[in-house]
Amino acid sequence: MGIVVFTMKASVIEMFLVLLVTGIHSDKEMTRKIKRPKFTVPQINCDVKAGKIINPEFIVKCPAGCQDPKYHVYGTGVYASYSSVCGAAVHSGVLSNSGGKILVRKVAGQSGYKGSFSNGVQSLSLPRWRESFVVSENKPPKGVIYPSTLTYSSSKSPAARADLWSTTPYTSSRKSPSAKPGLQRQDSSSAAFQEPMGADVSLGEMDFWKPGSVLLDAGFVPKEELSTQSLEPVSQGDPNCKVDLSFVIDGSSSIGKRRFRIQKQFLADIAQALDVGPAGPLMGVVQYGDNPATQFNLKTHMNSRDLKTAIEKISQRGGLSNVGRAISFVTKTFFSKANGNRGGAPNVAVVLVDGWPTDKVEEASRLARESGINIFFITVEAAVENEKRHVVEPNFANKAVCRTNSFYSINVQNWFSLHKTVQPLVKRVCDMDRLACSKTCLNSADIGFVIDGSSSVGTSNFRTVLQFVANLSKEFEISETDTRIGAVQYTYEQRLEFGFDKYSTKPDILNAIKRVGYWSGGTSTGAAIHYALEQLFKKSKPNKRKLMILITDGRSYDDVRIPAMAAHQKGVITYAIGVAWAAQDELEVIATHPARDHSFFVDEFDNLYKSVPRIIRNICAEFNAQPRN
Missing domain, CATH: 3.40.50.410 (von Willebrand factor, type A domain)
Structure with missing residues (x-):
């Protein structure tokens, strides 16, 4: 009987030990799962701006195609938070146009952002902005846990409204200057924060932490401290491309309505790529047919957005293709002080010709060159063999341009290929060291x-x-x-x-x-x-x-x-x-x-x-x- 009792006690002890070991193992498994949660990289679109994301540091996945000029980027290396996150990543070389994962970190605002052309993306200049960010490869530091979901500031996003004032779970051995402790969610009915009617206010873009601001007991920011300033920055222009630029476009009847629309789209793409502004390039348009006329001069539009709107409104004049008359008009009237000529900026005229001119260009172009105007010619669909007898002045392009070294001449086989010349042309007109006809104190x-x-x-x-x-x-x-x-x-x-x-x-x-x-x-x-x-x-x-x-x-x-x-x-x-x-x-x-x-x-x-x-x-x-x- 004693043996049986002893055996039963041993069995109970053995079962207890098994349960104890199993429990410990289970706790370890649960602990391991808690410490190592599965990380899902959030996906964003090309048009998402850094200022719309509240998180001070995060990893995201960008789609392909973010090299498109419509996704605006401001700055070089350090980008204003009004920039497209993925566009900035492509510009910096961290990401290719095929997309991928990137690490984004918010930093302090800068007093100025310098635009540049890099990796197929033209970034724009900006005088100052209240918040910046940098991008790097997807290599998180050891011990850092990034959020699987991002917190957006836009009131249009349901997720953003739910978590507008919550602190994003974020663990790091480093402290981000943008991370603000003690920020708690506020009920939407509270009077301490009210969104301005009709405004899509990005909280990440506001002057959240002005010196001397007083936080309420619950960590709220008084609404008078919130900026409702428009988020659209007005660029002063790219100072590395300070040129006074005239586009002399073909409005003759021979070009047709469809090709005229292609020409206008080309101008709009140029305006977008140039980063127009008072400290950078200024652009006007002259259209020619029988007679030339100024569509708008150098001082009419001071940014790329307004320029694109004005270009869209241009209507075709019709008539002959009197290019020589148009060049004379540009020389005599366009580059005047009254029309916005700045004096210290090189004068550049880009002439577009469908086929060939119906008048002579050599003498008019010579006078333009001697006035310090850099003449560029873009010829589209040049005369074929049986049409050459109609050309008034053979080899007209070489007689017109500033130098016959192929730098000032671009020949395009057809209008549908014209868009390919946007970036090469922008690079050339902004290369002020090679604008040989610019009138300066040393060559005039x-x-x-x-x-x-x-x-x-x-x-x-x-x-x-x-x-x-x-x-x-x-x-x-x-x-x-x-x-x-x-x-x-x-x-x-x-x-x-x-x-x-x-x-x-x-x-x-x-x-x-x-x-x-x-x-x-x-x-x-x-x-x-x-x-x-x-x-x-x-x-x-x-x-x-x-x-x-x-x-x-x-x-x-x-x-x-x-x-x-x-x-x-x-x-x-x-x-x-x-x-x-x-x-x-x-x-x-x-x-x-x-x-x-x-x-x-x-x-x-x-x-x-x-x-x-x-x-x-x-x-x-x-x-x-x-x-x-």
Whole structure:
């Protein structure tokens, strides 16, 4: 009997131990499940903005196709929270256009966001925004648990309304500056928070934590602290593409309504890609047919959104394809100060042609180039072999563009391929280093040197003067369509050493200066100025700035007042350079007003070189202070 009792006790003990072990194992399993919950990556659409998501740090999955320009991105590297999350990921290179998972982290707002073109996405510039974010690859730090569902701020989302004021479950060894402790859900009937009627207010975009704001007992934010400012930021434009741009579009009857609509869509895509604004590119449109007309000028629309709306409203003019007449119209009227030309920005005209022009373009384009306008041509569906006999001016595109180096010419086989040229064209018109026809202080003038060759100068000093002339000439961009150089030497008499049309390259000019022979004689400066006006500047091109740089070492034997006044009245900007015994009062009479900016004096010939930087600086300052056209 004792044995049976002992056996029963042993069995009970054994069962107890089994149950105990099983329970412990079960607890461990449950603990393991609690510690390692299954993580589901939330999916978002391409148009979701970071500011709509309250979570300070999260992982999301983006779909394919977020490279589309309609998903706006603001900034580079660090993005304003008004940006598309997935669009920013593509722009930064973290994500391809085929989609995938990314890690997003909110950071503080920036004082400025710089736009750029990267990975097929054109991001826009923005002066400032109250919240930012950065994106990185889907590699969460060890020990960090991200939410499987996101908390949205939009009042239109049922999930967002349910969890509007709840703190998102989030465990991390790091503290996010955007995470605000103690934020609890508030009943929607409370008067402490009321959504403005008709406004879709993103809480993530509001000035939630202004210095000095007072939280209510339950952690609420007083409604007067909530910003109801419009969320649509107004870009100031891309400062890396500060150009004044005219699109000269084909409205002739031959293009047809369908292709005209394609042309308008092309313009809208350009406007979107450019990031138009007062600190960046400005864009106007001229349409041509029989006669050209301005649809809107440079100052009419100051952002890409308004531009696109205006482009949609353009109606076709019809008539012939008079491209040459349109280019002349752009040269004479479009790039004026009254139409918004800024002076400091390169002038660019992009001409679209369906087939071929019905008039000549060469002469009109030459005048445009000499006015500092960079001419681009986009030709669509060029003439086939049996149509070439109808072309008024063969090879018209090469005769029109700024340079025949393929940079300024784009040929498109058909209108349905035109959209492929959007990004290449935007890249070219924004490449200000290659806009060779831009009128600047260094490539826009006819410069005539009037050189004193009198006996008092002497052979050695005369060579120093020629070196000074060469040093100044080196600073300019010299060609037939850029700056041109001419020279006159004088004593009692005058001699044209070479005119503006003699040499068109910098090496040829420098060699010509070196070959000038010393003359020797008296000093008739007044007669020399008159001679330079007649023999040199009378042959200057109408659109060129005229600069006379006179170098003398003594007082003139004749009167300089009347010739100097004639030069000023004819628009010749005169710089007077005096050496050694030159008379200061005479230099000031010769020089253009104000004399302090146009007259220079050095005590000896060997110091002439020191005045070169100041002369160039003054020439450029004066140029930049004046309207371009």
